Amino acid sequence: MEFNNKKLTRTKKLIHYLISIALAIFLIGLANRIIGDLDETAHRPNLQDFETATEVHKYRLLNNAVQDSIRDIISDKNALQLNLDLASTTLKQERSSFKSWISTRRATQSSSLDIEVRKRNLIMDSIQEIITTYQREKTSKEASIQELRVLSLNRQRLIDEEMDQVYEMYSQAVHSFELKVFLKRLLFVFPVLLLGIWMLVKRRKHIYWPLFRGFVFFSFYAFFVGLVPYLPSYGGYVRYAIGILLSLFLGIYAIRSLQAFIKRKKEELQQSTAARSQQIKEEVAEKALENHMCPSCGKDYLINELHQSGGKKGMSGKFKVTTYCRHCGLQLFKDCDSCETTNYAHLPHCYSCGDLVTKKEIIESVHNTG
């Protein structure tokens, strides 16, 4: 592998993130298993269990009996209807045959005609009687169906009332079951979250920070995502309340550490330029050079010729490098003692001859302060 410092820094960052994410993923998988096992110990309430505690079964059986009777009577009524239709058809045929028969007879054949007419009328009357009986029966069946329907409606109302009770008991049981599961999970996840926060605050400078960061990812996931599908309605309060507390806590922590950093920087700026120059680390110096920033006060050291000249004509508006920082007075560039080439003052070697650039300065400043 070629030694490319920029690439190495990027690769290091990427590998560290991969380590964090891989650890977080495995921790999440393990935690899900543990949480799943925790849940199995609790028994989820069943709707049927609560039905037995009420009269709903009894009413249901009674209602079924009523429904059965209704069905029986309806099938009886249908059979009756068939008979009724048959009788009506027979009567109609009988009447029409009688009509055509009588129209062909003469009044002179009176004695034999009389007997025949009486006979035929008798048949028709008896059929009519049967029809009337059938109709009466049908009406009575219809009445009893109506009665049973009203009864069934009442039974259904009783069943509904009982079921209301069942649902209420059931939903209470589900509520307390979910609360139990939620609290059990919270008992497991909350300490994990606290540990994650502690690591986030206290272990950021640690050489194993990528591993700690993996745990931090896991702890936040476990609390804010892992708990969600099992949160009973009021569980949302817990999550949001803790989310608010966390934002406040981490927010205050971040603001304070930022202010402490600024204060430290300001105090540093009170020191002599030589002392400050000594404290500048190489990677800071390198970054600062890349971004044309003063490595001590962080401000840009390039100046625009045009601005600096007060708008004089003939100025190109190009940027110029300054030897000293305009803001804090730190020496930024100086000549090499060996070859007099102008070098950035905070990297160790002269780019032209390779001699040490900073060494002398350090020795001088140590000599001055001592």
Ligand SMILES: [Zn+2]
């Ligand atoms: Zn400066």
Ligand SMILES: [Zn+2]
């Ligand atoms: Zn040199």
